[in-house]
Amino acid sequence: MVVVVVVASLALFALLAFGPFSIFYSNPLVTCRQAEQVPQLHFLASRRHRFPATKKGEESCLGDRPLEKDSNAITRGGNYFQSMSMASSSFSGSGNALMWFRKGLRIHDNPALECASRGVTGGGFLYPVFVIDPHYMEPDPRASSPGSSRAGLNRIRFLLESLKDLDLSLRKLGSRLLVMKGEPGEVLINCLKQKWVATFEKPKGDPSAFLRPATTTLSPYLKFGCVSSRYFYQCIQDVYTRNKKHTSPPVSLLGQLLWRDFFYTVAFGTPNFDQMRGNKICKQIPWNDNDELLTAWREAKTGYPWIDAIMTQWGWMHHLARHCVACFLTRGDLFVHWEKGRDVFERLLIDSDWAINSGNWMWLSCSSFFYQYNRIYSPISFGKKYDPNGNYIRHFLPILKDMPKEYIYEPWTAPLSVQTKAKCIIGKDYPKPMVSHDSASKDCKQKLAAAYELNKKLNGVVSEEDLKVLQRKLDATCDSVLNPVHSHSSSGAKRQRRS
Numbered sequence: 001m002v003v004v005v006v007v008a009s010l011a012l013f014a015l016l017a018f019g020p021f022s023i024f025y026s027n028p029l030v031t032c033r034q035a036e037q038v039p040q041l042h043f044l045a046s047r048r049h050r051f052p053a054t055k056k057g058e059e060s061c062l063g064d065r066p067l068e069k070d071s072n073a074i075t076r077g078g079n080y081f082q083s084m085s086m087a088s089s090s091f092s093g094s095g096n097a098l099m100w101f102r103k104g105l106r107i108h109d110n111p112a113l114e115c116a117s118r119g120v121t122g123g124g125f126l127y128p129v130f131v132i133d134p135h136y137m138e139p140d141p142r143a144s145s146p147g148s149s150r151a152g153l154n155r156i157r158f159l160l161e162s163l164k165d166l167d168l169s170l171r172k173l174g175s176r177l178l179v180m181k182g183e184p185g186e187v188l189i190n191c192l193k194q195k196w197v198a199t200f201e202k203p204k205g206d207p208s209a210f211l212r213p214a215t216t217t218l219s220p221y222l223k224f225g226c227v228s229s230r231y232f233y234q235c236i237q238d239v240y241t242r243n244k245k246h247t248s249p250p251v252s253l254l255g256q257l258l259w260r261d262f263f264y265t266v267a268f269g270t271p272n273f274d275q276m277r278g279n280k281i282c283k284q285i286p287w288n289d290n291d292e293l294l295t296a297w298r299e300a301k302t303g304y305p306w307i308d309a310i311m312t313q314w315g316w317m318h319h320l321a322r323h324c325v326a327c328f329l330t331r332g333d334l335f336v337h338w339e340k341g342r343d344v345f346e347r348l349l350i351d352s353d354w355a356i357n358s359g360n361w362m363w364l365s366c367s368s369f370f371y372q373y374n375r376i377y378s379p380i381s382f383g384k385k386y387d388p389n390g391n392y393i394r395h396f397l398p399i400l401k402d403m404p405k406e407y408i409y410e411p412w413t414a415p416l417s418v419q420t421k422a423k424c425i426i427g428k429d430y431p432k433p434m435v436s437h438d439s440a441s442k443d444c445k446q447k448l449a450a451a452y453e454l455n456k457k458l459n460g461v462v463s464e465e466d467l468k469v470l471q472r473k474l475d476a477t478c479d480s481v482l483n484p485v486h487s488h489s490s491s492g493a494k495r496q497r498r499s
């Protein structure tokens, strides 16, 4: 799976690097002969379009491959016009839709257009696009009459007039037709990829989307130096040059690379960056050394399906998924030392990187960089927000695959009859939650508050003895970590008792 994902990323990367597309401004035949007979096309990106505008006169470097050699299913076919008789395609995603006009060059009675417009949601845009394949449009001096190797001038002219007419119809609706040039499948994919890069925004993105990850998945390539970060930076800049409207750091894709360099820089200048002791940017916190808790977390046996599913997705994980499990292990629930979690990640992630890994663990545990310890990821509601049906859990924890969706994030609340039907008895086939999130997170906040207070009082110079004293004090008042969920009155336990 991971291999497929990273290969796909590399393909994206290659497209970004080698496949710039341009908007087609004029018909190449004009330069050939009978210019006066051919309609001039000046289809530029209007305000309704958010595709990149290229410099006037810039030629596409795509599309000089013969169609027959192309395996693209959409454009495959011996004759240009026959291939266009296939249904127009539409693409939708993130509220926007792309309508690829092929042969249905009209706005009336056009099911594909209707379908595409239904894909536009929440202030999104519909992008009407036509792609001119140079193979069918470029003048062929060897042909028996004026035109390309496949089409005579009259037929080309009729097509161009139809495009102009379509553009006029779209203008009346406040839009315009965007005409691009190149091998159609390639041009469109490249165009969408560029748009994806330009609008990339973290932390937006679904951490449960494992088949189509929401981010680039380039981290292992950057970690091992298969892709140079400078080269990646240049590719992003190229896309930004073409797309004036793009997101900005810290949330943009460029921003992500800057985070990488940020952690490299801080790590370089901070003695003992990878540990709590002797690290002057790290808060001194009396974390526990409970190996039982650490092992349950590492082995995906916490009893919280969202956490356990993530901990089963070894190799690569989405950023927010890392947030959830790191928070759960440290300041959210188990109060285990961040260095222990960092070590587990270091061993098992394919992208594990000394500076980035330690830096992010300090961030997530509120030891450095980020200090809002009251903001805790819920191991129940956070994943549910993205994936209410629990498909991610069902995939990575097949033992829960038949659990009804209302219980998939809290299976211990399912009545025994439901557990039996789902062939998953909680406590036997899948563990009970090791802590009650409600009380464990409350205790964690209390501990963090006390530790912050101590760090402040001692101006960051906290000795081991000081921490031990604090730990003893806290252990006397906070004991939720040692008590599993059924002994607490969490909403889940209440539901279980009712059922």
Ligand SMILES: Cc1cc2nc3c(=O)[nH]c(=O)nc-3n(C[C@H](O)[C@H](O)[C@H](O)COP(=O)(O)OP(=O)(O)OC[C@H]3O[C@@H](n4cnc5c(N)ncnc54)[C@H](O)[C@@H]3O)c2cc1C
Pocket: 202, 215, 216, 217, 218, 219, 220, 222, 223, 256, 257, 259, 260, 261, 263, 317, 318, 319, 320, 322, 323, 326, 345, 349, 351, 352, 353, 354, 356, 357, 358, 360, 361, 364
């Ligand atoms: C607890 C924890 C541990 C982490 N450990 C690692 C690690 O060992 N190695 C690692 O590469 N990333 C680590 N990250 C950061 C981040 O989660 C990954 O870089 C990102 O998820 C990789 O996916 P991507 O390549 O699709 O990222 P994209 O979002 O596509 O970002 C592109 C590149 O920017 C860099 N980047 C993105 N986010 C961060 C970030 N928060 N900090 C630093 N650089 C970033 C990475 O090089 C990444 O490949 C960690 C995050 C957390 C919360």
